[in-house]
Amino acid sequence: MKFNKIFTLPLKYLFIGIASMLALAIIFxxxxxxxxxxxFxxxxxxxxxxxxxxDQSATLKKASAVLSANKLSVENTFVEDNGTQTYLVFRVxxxxxxxxxxxxxxxxxxxxVSAESIIGFDAVNYTTESSTVLLFGLGFVALIVVVFFAGWARYKLTGALTLTLATFVDFMLYLSIVAVLRIRISSATLISLxxxxxxxxxxxxxxLENVRGSKxxxxxxxxSNKDMVVHFAQKEFLPFAVICGVVAVFGVLCLFIPNAYVQTFDFSLIFSAIIALFVSMILGPAFYVYALDVGDSRKQAKLNKNKQK
Amino acid sequence: MKPRKRKMTLFLTILMSVVIGLALILTFIPMHIGTLNYLSFAGNLQYANDLKGGMYAQYQFKNGTSAEDIEKTVSEIRSVLSEKGYYSPFVAQVGNGVRIEIGNTTTHDYKGTDKLLDAIDVGLFELRTGTEESKKFIDGREHITDVKLGSSGSQTYVQISFNEEGLVKYKETMNSSVTVYVYMGGNLQTSFAGSSAVYDDMYLTFANYAEAEDFAMKVKLGSFIPVDFNTEETRINTMSSPYSTASLTADVNSGAYGKSNVFVGMTIVMSFLVVLAMALAIVRYRAIGVANLLSMALSTCVAIFLMQALPWIELSISSLFVMLLGFVIMFYGAYAYASNVQSEFHEGKTLTASLESGYKKSLLPNTFVLVAGLVVAVLFAFFGSGAIRTGAIISLIFMLASAFNNLCLLPWFVGIYYGYNNNKPAYYGLKGGNKNEIQ
Incomplete structure (x- = not known):
């Protein structure tokens, strides 16, 4: 029974926690x-x-160490030919x-190597077009709209609000963690999102589908609403936790791949799995119970009013 | 769910075995059949330079280039590269110039890539009536609005459209007594006898399509790129993958060229996890797990076939991440199906009823995600560009493959097995529940 409580933690405390996280992210x-x-x-x-x-590999390691010691963050390295010369290129x-x-x-x-061999510190402009960020935002808004209306058609307003809130909170919580933990924003982090x-x-x-089908x-x-939601959240927990676990394991294993860009993706993937688990199995059910209870009490109030009339 | 007749079940088993076998061979195994060199679908995938190395080009601006012109140059170069089939290039201002990094084609057409990169600093396109600069009557950057390729009968032509000012100058100047000189970057390219301007657009015919295409590309570059490059400082050569710490070579003749340990590492980890998830599914759900293995094998083959067939796909490191997301969605849908069947069985339904209602219950989550995902992916595919568009198309492919897997293939394979065994729930990993199967 104690385990069941995870699925219906007091909504007030959940929202306080989320709001704190968002506030911290805004400050950062x-x-x-x-x-x-x-x-980007x-x-x-x-x-x-x-x-x-x-030995170019040894030179790469030494140069990477020097750049790291000077607090420069190397994103990728490659070799390029230039006629009769070969260059090791670092992008920070x-x-x-x-x-x-x-x-x-x-x-x-x-x-x-001689000092003349170091050709350095050319500024590299970002490659992402400015419309991409706008497009991403529009895509998210489109998703929220689709989720809301599709949810309303199938699960009534309570379900629609739950789905929309979960999607929105997931998005904002992920961005907050990216901001607070200073995870580098790249197309890989957006894919994790x-x-x-x-x-x-x-x-x-x-x-929601299970609750709807079983009512x-x-x-x-x-x-009660709470019992129903907890029952089905528990049922869905294991397969979902397995999937999130597999995703997180992928992230952990790939941390051993010696590349900063891939490691950034790994960190963001691990957090995306944790956030998905939290929002869908803790916040979502808690809010859905609240929404169902509010819906039922409003229905009851209306019935009582009609009776009095 | 009515059990099929034994003969039909056997026929379907053999048929699906052949289909899966063929699909796996065509997808993953390259073959040499006589003079035909078959790469396989996986071998035919196009890679961006970040996974397999490629070529780079660095162009230096002449002094006095504005930020607005630089931005327009980068945008124009991206557009030309996209037309030529390079969908995820690195194009950015680096120092006082522009740098381009693109992958090689699957046939390692270095010469073709080299020619394309070489054409980018072709310089301003001009039409003159003499060899002196004062004889210029068309300036590509000021007068040309569009350049198209076309064919009429056996001839290929390049159609050049002008703005108002350009059209006036074109019509005033063109007549049969004039010799027209084509200049690019201040260098004479060719000349031809003029004729009266019958149409508003200029039509130049060529002996073959390749020549016309090459000329059209140069006119575009010479007209829509608003800056001049210092051609003496242009560098075009090969580069290694930025995601490899082992194959540090840009020598295309080296055996290590184009190999990325990061790519290999990620593929190994992804494959290991897919196998692990499959194994867990088989141990837990037995026949349903095996059916999932077979259906995912087929769905993956279909997804890879589509990725190599569609022209807009160039695999980059972020594409690998999108593929991982696709597999995760596929797995989750399959797990949802299996766990719904299990929970229906736990609630006392028969095996048959559990399989039917478990499938119906898993329909909606799979369909919901498919629809929502499709809307967003189509939006990005239409309005995005570069790696974003490629990622959107790959996610579209995997979402469709996931729906195909979880809504069609998986229940289909379970249905085939049901033809052999329709009264032993334990073989489906179903425990407890109603052991009395009423037909």
């Missing part, structure tokens, strides 16, 4: 802004001439780097 964004990848916010590019270098998310001469000297010393929203919607629809069954006629 106002103070520090969002942490962006090169794709631009960065800088550093080239090292490795034509004469025998930092812009307007100040101590470039010191970094060049350190790179030269550590990598065993979409994963979270889709999973949440699927799970809540499964619970008229004899075996549930003595169940």
């Amino acid at each position: 964004v106002c103070c520090f802004g969002f942490n962006t990848s090169v794709e 916010g631009g960065g800088s590019q550093i080239k090292i001439d490795v034509t004469e270098v025998v 998310t930092d812009k307007n780097i100040k101590n470039t001469d010191a970094i060049k000297s350190e790179l030269s010393a550590r990598c065993g 979409v994963s979270s929203v889709v999973l949440t919607t699927m799970a809540i629809v499964a619970v 008229k069954l004899k075996q549930y006629e003595n169940y």
